[in-house]
Amino acid sequence: xxxxxxxxxxxxxxxxxxxxxxxxxxxxxxxxxxxxxxxxxxxxxxxxxxxxxxxxxxxxxxxxxxxxxxxxxxxxxxxxxxxxxxxxxxxxxxxxxxxxxxxxxxxxxxxxxxxxxxxxxxxxxxxxxxxxxxxxxxxxxxxxxxxxxxxxxxxxxxxxxxxxxxxxxxxxx
Amino acid sequence: xxxxxxxxxxxxxxxxxxxxxxxxxxxxxxxxxxxxxxxxxxxxxxxxxxxxxxxxxxxxxxxxxxxxxxxxxxxxxxxxxxxxxxxxxxxxxxxxxxxxxxxxxxxxxxxxxxxxxxxxxxxxxxxxxxxxxxxxxxxxxxxxxxxxxxxxxxxxxxxxxxxxxxxxxxxxxxxxxxxxxxxxxxxxxxxxxxxxxxxxxxxxxxxxxxxxxxxxxxxxxxxxxxxxxxxxxxxxxxxxxxxxxxxxxxxxxxxxxxxxxxxxxxxxxxxxxxxxxxxxxxxx
Numbered sequence: 001x002x003x004x005x006x007x008x009x010x011x012x013x014x015x016x017x018x019x020x021x022x023x024x025x026x027x028x029x030x031x032x033x034x035x036x037x038x039x040x041x042x043x044x045x046x047x048x049x050x051x052x053x054x055x056x057x058x059x060x061x062x063x064x065x066x067x068x069x070x071x072x073x074x075x076x077x078x079x080x081x082x083x084x085x086x087x088x089x090x091x092x093x094x095x096x097x098x099x100x101x102x103x104x105x106x107x108x109x110x111x112x113x114x115x116x117x118x119x120x121x122x123x124x125x126x127x128x129x130x131x132x133x134x135x136x137x138x139x140x141x142x143x144x145x146x147x148x149x150x151x152x153x154x155x156x157x158x159x160x161x162x163x164x165x166x167x168x169x170x171x172x173x
Numbered sequence: 174x175x176x177x178x179x180x181x182x183x184x185x186x187x188x189x190x191x192x193x194x195x196x197x198x199x200x201x202x203x204x205x206x207x208x209x210x211x212x213x214x215x216x217x218x219x220x221x222x223x224x225x226x227x228x229x230x231x232x233x234x235x236x237x238x239x240x241x242x243x244x245x246x247x248x249x250x251x252x253x254x255x256x257x258x259x260x261x262x263x264x265x266x267x268x269x270x271x272x273x274x275x276x277x278x279x280x281x282x283x284x285x286x287x288x289x290x291x292x293x294x295x296x297x298x299x300x301x302x303x304x305x306x307x308x309x310x311x312x313x314x315x316x317x318x319x320x321x322x323x324x325x326x327x328x329x330x331x332x333x334x335x336x337x338x339x340x341x342x343x344x345x346x347x348x349x350x351x352x353x354x355x356x357x358x359x360x361x362x363x364x365x366x367x368x369x370x371x372x373x374x375x376x377x378x379x380x381x382x383x384x385x386x387x388x389x390x391x392x393x394x395x396x397x398x399x400x401x402x403x404x405x406x407x408x409x410x411x412x413x414x415x416x417x418x419x420x421x422x423x424x425x426x427x428x429x430x431x432x433x434x435x436x437x438x439x440x441x442x443x444x445x446x447x448x449x450x451x452x453x454x455x456x457x
Contacts, residue, residue, distance in 0.1 A: 028221065032299070034236075035430050035432070041302060041304075041305055043305075065188075068192045076217045076218065079309035083196045083200035087200060091193070094193075134353065
């Protein structure tokens with residue numbers, strides 16, 4: 001590969017930062033009050049969608065430390081037990097990344113189905129951890145609705161991720 | 174085409190495990206000592222507060238535009254006028270009830286302690302309940318405006334929650350429906366004391382009632398002021414069911430379409446803010 005000018009390097013860096021910046025925006029949007037009654041209790045997990053998509057297609061733009069930091073940011077802004085989302089997202093990311101080979105090149109319904117499995121697992125894990133960390137059994141119903149919302153919203157968000165994906169410089173590997 | 178595998182090298186696996194352990198440690202330490210990360214959390218929310226405020230304003234405006242477009246012009250004006258009047262009258266009603274009860278109690282007392290002057294801080298809600306299992310919200314005022322831990326957060330209708338942590342320019346309010354929320358309350362008419370305990374559902378429960386208390390659907394619940402946590406007499410809700418799942422209370426304050434709320438400082442210190450250094454302007 002020919003040597004890059006500083007401007008090209010800056011451009012490449014800016015493009016690689018876009019998935020991360022968009023993920024931060026997703027976290028902010030997920031806590032912004034939308035004035036829709038009842039929405040916040042069944043809100044989809046946008047961050048999980050981002051982590052899933054980039055784990056499959058471009059894990060080089062989503063390093064572990066970033067997944068950890070995004071999870072912590074979500075914990076802090078949502079008021080939940082610190083570390084919970086960071087832990088669940090790291091596990092989700094690691095799991096998907098290790099199974100990339102299966103998902104790359106597959107059609108969208110397969111990817112969607114894979115997300116469904118991941119969301120179910122992550123949702124259950126979050127529910128169990130919330131129960132443990134707060135010493136009470138929390139009603140799982142809001143979590144189930146949130147899971148269904150996530151599955152429904154994923155295709156729309158994939159379009160945005162794909163658009164960002166096209167802007168990225170080619171992978172180093 | 175070689176597919177990059179981020180977990181391939183030992184260093185990457187090591188980094189992954191280390192981060193996983195760190196997250197686990199944070200969870201455990203956060204559970205063992207909730208105060209531990211409070212400073213970091215409030216610093217982060219302070220940092221994000223301006224961005225969140227910026228994001229929530231157009232949405233709130235948009236929601237308002239939609240709401241207004243939905244009604245006819247004259248109906249809208251009438252409606253608005255009546256609602257404002259209703260809100261004002263509700264406040265008067267709450268004051269009048271409180272005065273009546275206070276009057277009754279004072280007659281039984283020998284000494285008279287005048288009520289401390291209340292100070293209100295209005296804040297915008299910039300962060301909604303963050304998930305399926307959480308019932309706390311973020312507001313965009315903090316110690317710089319005089320808000321302190323433990324203060325009551327109200328809407329026009331009644332008690333919404335309590336300030337759980339506060340930064341310089343942001344604060345977190347734990348709603349009464351949250352499973353960690355415990356508010357000492359009293360039945361307005363019978364003065365039966367109880368604790369209003371949230372369980373993440375829409376209807377918090379009354380707990381620690383004495384065995385022979387007579388509770389009926391429709392009785393009003395107000396704060397009792399015990400533990401000096403809150404000023405007494407703030408309307409909380411009405412009893413909506415008495416049954417096997419416990420006594421359920423429907424709160425007056427609507428937590429669904431929140432845009433603004435008021436934080437009250439009656440000058441009480443209470444049990445929550447013992448360890449809190451005075452960082453903001455003193456209310457006295």
